[in-house]
Amino acid sequence: xxxxxxxxxIVAFMLTAASYAxxxxxxxxxxxxxxxxxxxxxxxxxxxxxxTNSTTSTYGLLLKADYDLAKLGEVQTEIGxxxxxxxxxxxxxMGLTYGVETMVKDNLSLGADFIVVDSTSYASGATSLTxxxxxxxxxAALFI
Numbered sequence: 778x779x780x781x782x783x784x785x786x787i788v789a790f791m792l793t794a795a796s797y798a799x800x801x802x803x804x805x806x807x808x809x810x811x812x813x814x815x816x817x818x819x820x821x822x823x824x825x826x827x828x829t830n831s832t833t834s835t836y837g838l839l840l841k842a843d844y845d846l847a848k849l850g851e852v853q854t855e856i857g858x859x860x861x862x863x864x865x866x867x868x869x870x871m872g873l874t875y876g877v878e879t880m881v882k883d884n885l886s887l888g889a890d891f892i893v894v895d896s897t898s899y900a901s902g903a904t905s906l907t908x909x910x911x912x913x914x915x916x917a918a919l920f921i
Contacts, residue, residue: 807914837863884920
């Protein structure tokens with residue numbers, strides 16, 4: 778319940794702060810529904826969540842930050858970090874990303890975040906897991 782309240786507070790902050798700086802976007806990051814916010818020309822933040830209800834209810838919360846690097850033609854490169862947690866037994870997962878994105882329309886971007894390294898810690902004393910290049914997260918964002 779604390780995670781849900783925290784995510785609602787972050788969404789409320791991002792929505793009220795939208796009039797002070799950059800753009801607001803809705804989209805997806807690796808299966809999470811996301812709300813993104815451009816803090817300035819180089820830094821952006823994203824929060825996301827998901828919920829499934831097949832045999833058991835599972836929810837997750839994502840927090841992500843990116844820093845824009847050099848632009849190669851129409852492709853923007855960026856480095857980032859993320860943290861997510863789920864109700865399915867993991868205490869949390871954090872990692873570093875290297876991403877690319879391009880604007881395919883005036884307000885629509887598509888891209889990919891290569892997860893360079895991540896670390897997962899499990900609840901109640903289980904061993905932690907650290908992986909190098911474990912996955913790629915496909916991204917899409919519609920700027921509003």
